[in-house]
Amino acid sequence: MAISLENVGIAVRDIDAAIEFFTDLGLSVVGRDTISGTWADTAVGLDGNHAKIAMLSTPDGNGQIELFEYLNPAAIETEPTVPHQIGMHRVAFSVDDIDEALAICARHDCHPLRGVANYEDVYKLTYVRGPSGIIVMLAQDLRPSGR
Numbered sequence: 001m002a003i004s005l006e007n008v009g010i011a012v013r014d015i016d017a018a019i020e021f022f023t024d025l026g027l028s029v030v031g032r033d034t035i036s037g038t039w040a041d042t043a044v045g046l047d048g049n050h051a052k053i054a055m056l057s058t059p060d061g062n063g064q065i066e067l068f069e070y071l072n073p074a075a076i077e078t079e080p081t082v083p084h085q086i087g088m089h090r091v092a093f094s095v096d097d098i099d100e101a102l103a104i105c106a107r108h109d110c111h112p113l114r115g116v117a118n119y120e121d122v123y124k125l126t127y128v129r130g131p132s133g134i135i136v137m138l139a140q141d142l143r144p145s146g147r
Contacts (some may be wrong), residue, residue: 021130
């Protein structure tokens with residue numbers, strides 16, 4: 001059986017704010033739509049499923065994120081996940097300048113959970129609490145070759 005990663009889907013409370021955050025980091029909007037109907041109910045497993053969706057892609061085209069803002073059923077607010085919580089998910093990005101990426105995040109009032117770590121002079125990395133509580137990992141490769 002062949003398998004490949006299609007995208008990571010994330011439910012958000014405000015799709016426009018999430019799109020603005022991710023596009024400021026450098027992703028591009030591939031498409032937007034509003035979905036509903038029997039096919040959406042069946043695929044997602046929710047009766048009356050009605051959502052705004054947006055697909056975003058990294059500049060290299062290797063990664064995609066699908067954002068969902070649920071209109072029906074009403075979205076359920078939860079406490080922000082923490083890194084050691086079972087089922088916790090995060091989105092990770094390689095960046096060429098972590099300070100610039102953090103400045104962009106700060107403009108969206110999104111900040112590191114603790115700070116920026118230096119892993120053996122190979123990576124600078126941090127977890128940022130993004131829009132809708134999304135945990136976003138940013139990592140800058142410090143090696144001269146950049147990889």
